[in-house]
Amino acid sequence: MAIGEIFLGSFFQFLLEKLASMVLNYAQWEGTDTLLHKCEEMLKIINAVLDDAEDKQLDGDHRVKQWLDNVRDLAYDTKDLLDEFEIEAAQVKLGVESSTSKGGVKRKFLSFSQLHSPTFETKLQEIKGRFEDIVNKKAPLSLRENVVDRSHYTNKRLPSTSLSEPQFFGREKEEADILKLLIGEAENVDRTLSIVSIIGMGGVGKTALAQRLYNNDKVSNCFERRAWVCVSDVFDVLDITKTILGSITKEPCKDKDLDRLQSKLKDNLSRKKFLAVLDDVWNVKYEEWTSLLKPFEVGAKGSKIIITTRNNSIVCIKRVSSYFVNVLSKDNCTSMLAYHALRARNFEGHPNFEKAGKRIAEKCKGLPLAAKMLGGLLHNRENPKE
Ligand SMILES: Nc1ncnc2c1ncn2[C@@H]1O[C@H](COP(=O)(O)OP(=O)(O)OP(=O)(O)O)[C@@H](O)[C@H]1O
Ligand SMILES: [Mg+2]
Structure with a gap:
C-alpha cells in the first residue's frame, strides 16, 4: 500500500463527506448547491483513480506524480475554502435569523452575495476550474478506476471504548x-x-x-x-x-x-x-x-x-x-509517528530514520490517524530506504 495513498485517500473521504453534508445543509443557498455539487462530482471522478495513480507514481511515472501533486494541493485548498465558507455562511445565517425574528421579511433563498467576502464566489469558481483542469488532464494518463477497495481502512474503524490511548500526545490546551x-x-x-x-x-x-x-x-x-x-x-x-x-x-x-x-x-x-x-x-x-x-x-x-x-x-x-479540534502540532505529530514506528518519543536515537521520518511526519499534516497508520506500517522496517 502506498504511503501517500493512506492520507490522501482518507483526506478525500473526509472531503467527500464534508461536501455531501454541505450540499444538504446549503441546499437553499442559491447557486451554492450547484457549485458544491459540481466539485463533489469531480472529486468522485478523481477519487476513483487515486489508487492506480499512487501505484503508477511509485513506479516512477513523473507525469502521474505531477498530477497527484496538483490533486493534493487542490484537496487542501478546497478544505480551506470550505472551512472559510462554513464560517461565513454561519455568520450570515445568524444575521438573517435575527433580522427575521425582529420582524424582517423572511427570505426563502440566501445567496453568495450575502457572504461578507466578495471574493468568495471567485475563489470557488477558481477551485472548480482547477478541478476541471485536473479531471481533463487525467485522460491521457490512462488511470484505471477503483483498482483497490480502500473502504477497509477509511470507513471501517473499530468501535470506540472509554479507555484512553496508552501514549497520548499534546492537546494540553484542548483538554484544559x-x-x-x-x-x-x-x-x-x-x-x-x-x-x-x-x-x-x-x-x-x-x-x-x-x-x-x-x-x-x-x-x-x-x-x-x-x-x-x-x-x-x-x-x-x-x-x-x-x-x-x-x-x-x-x-x-x-x-x-x-x-x-x-x-x-x-x-x-x-x-x-x-x-x-x-x-x-x-x-x-x-x-x-x-x-x-x-x-x-x-x-x-x-x-x-x-x-x-x-x-x-x-x-x-x-x-x-x-x-x-484542529490538527496536532508538527512536533506532536512527529512524536506520534516515531512512537508507532519505533516505540520512541522522537527520532533522535534513530539517526538513520530521522530525515525520512521527519518528512513522512510532515506529510501527515498533523492528522493523528495518518501518523498512527503510517507508523504502524513502518514498524519493524529496518532499511531506511523502505
Ligand atoms: N493526541 C493523540 N495522542 C495519541 N494518539 C492519538 C491522539 N489523537 C488521536 N490519536 C489516535 O489517532 C487515531 C485517530 O484518532 P480518533 O479516533 O480520536 O479520531 P476522530 O477524530 O475521533 O476520528 P473519527 O471522526 O473518524 O471518529 C486513534 O487511533 C487515536 O487513538
Ligand atoms: Mg471518533
Whole structure:
C-alpha cells in the first residue's frame, strides 16, 4: 500500500463527506448547491483513480506524480475554502435569523452575495476550474478506476471504548478548555443538563480527546455516574439508552422496551450528576434527541453529555457548547509517528530514520490517524530506504 495513498485517500473521504453534508445543509443557498455539487462530482471522478495513480507514481511515472501533486494541493485548498465558507455562511445565517425574528421579511433563498467576502464566489469558481483542469488532464494518463477497495481502512474503524490511548500526545490546551466547560463553576452555576460537542475532521483525534477527558481524575471525581456509547452511523435511541443503562448499573441489559429502559435509567440518574459520552455521532433528527434526552432531565445540576462529531450542524434541543479540534502540532505529530514506528518519543536515537521520518511526519499534516497508520506500517522496517 502506498504511503501517500493512506492520507490522501482518507483526506478525500473526509472531503467527500464534508461536501455531501454541505450540499444538504446549503441546499437553499442559491447557486451554492450547484457549485458544491459540481466539485463533489469531480472529486468522485478523481477519487476513483487515486489508487492506480499512487501505484503508477511509485513506479516512477513523473507525469502521474505531477498530477497527484496538483490533486493534493487542490484537496487542501478546497478544505480551506470550505472551512472559510462554513464560517461565513454561519455568520450570515445568524444575521438573517435575527433580522427575521425582529420582524424582517423572511427570505426563502440566501445567496453568495450575502457572504461578507466578495471574493468568495471567485475563489470557488477558481477551485472548480482547477478541478476541471485536473479531471481533463487525467485522460491521457490512462488511470484505471477503483483498482483497490480502500473502504477497509477509511470507513471501517473499530468501535470506540472509554479507555484512553496508552501514549497520548499534546492537546494540553484542548483538554484544559473542555475540562473548564465540563466542571468549571462559572459554566455550571445554574444549568442542569448541557451538551459539549467536540467537532473536527475524521481522524483528527476527537474520540482520543474525549477518552482522555472521560478518564481525567477531576472528571471522575466530579461526576457520580459516567457512561460511554459508541454511536457511529445509526443513532438508535433504544440501543443508546440500553448501553448507557448497562454501563451505569454495570449489568448487561437485554430489555427491548424503550419505556421500561427509560424509566429505569431515569431512576438511576435521579438527582445524580452524570456524564454521558456519545462518540461519533453523524446525524440526529430533532425527535430522536427529544426522545433520548427524556430520562436525563432528572439529573443533578452540572450534568453533561459530550458528543464527538464531524458534522458541525447537528440538530440538538439543548444548549450546546461547540469545541473545534484542529490538527496536532508538527512536533506532536512527529512524536506520534516515531512512537508507532519505533516505540520512541522522537527520532533522535534513530539517526538513520530521522530525515525520512521527519518528512513522512510532515506529510501527515498533523492528522493523528495518518501518523498512527503510517507508523504502524513502518514498524519493524529496518532499511531506511523502505
Ligand atoms: N493526541 C493523540 N495522542 C495519541 N494518539 C492519538 C491522539 N489523537 C488521536 N490519536 C489516535 O489517532 C487515531 C485517530 O484518532 P480518533 O479516533 O480520536 O479520531 P476522530 O477524530 O475521533 O476520528 P473519527 O471522526 O473518524 O471518529 C486513534 O487511533 C487515536 O487513538
Ligand atoms: Mg471518533
